[in-house]
Amino acid sequence: MIDIDGFDTRILAFLQDDAAVTNQQLGERIGLSASQVSRRRQRLEETGVLRRYRADIDPASVGFTVVAFVGVALDAHSRQNARRFKDLVRGLPEVQEAHVMTGDMDYLLKVVVRDLAALADFINEDLLPHDSVRNVRSSIAMETLKDDNLLPFAAGL
Template identity: 50%
Template sequence: MQESSIDEFDRKILVALQDDGRLSNTDLSDKVNLSASQCARRRVRLEEGGWIRAYHAALDRERLGFGLVNLISVTLSTHNRDNARQFTKLIGELPEVMDAYALTGEMDYMLKVVTRDLKGLSIFVNEYLLPHESVQNVKTAIVLETVKEGGGLPL
């Protein structure tokens, strides 16, 4: 499905579901001014076409005991395909990593990592990142306040 193959109703459905993925087709129909059956057909088409990749629950990080959000920049020891694969494999195995981005510029990766506390951050950096053969340098920053998180796409 190309972007040109979605219309304004599809966009309204995507905006509504991005805000609340649990909407029933009846509730969705009220929001986008289409029948529930039309919304159901369009939702299935958007899912099958890859416009909607998944549905998730937004969990309360602090209530679940993850008091720190950390931004960690990583520079690799060497820049080759195998080293990058080893590092991305490591990151995929670490559940504390919420988001990971390969970058251009001075650093190679930026990680968003949650930990329970400073000790958890220390363990994460000193036992998982720094000893890994693909990693040369790590810089950490602790988030003081989350100003905006999990914003939707600007449809």
């Protein structure tokens, strides 16, 4: 693990909340010059701590109204099946997250689509036809209370 001091941590905490902040502003808040913030950011980017910068788009305003979590159980736990399923989900743009899970479902997918019809299509045409899939169990998010995806830097966690 790269060594990250208090300055770095504070830079990361600010940037993950608002990446549009300038190095100057950032420096004022943490007590560092803009150039030094620039250098630290560059180091954090080069070492892979800062992976990239992303725009956060309101899904509803561009027509994506349905979020669902889909649990998937594979047919046999062979290495080959797992491999093929990984390749599948990586290529599906509707899948925002895919995790290998403990418990009775092998995978948990977070899926974003335009409407319920698109969700049905996704399950029936992308997931179920894949012959390593035994069964799926989907649950729809009726309301999203929080979706910031911020690492809990706050509170010294």
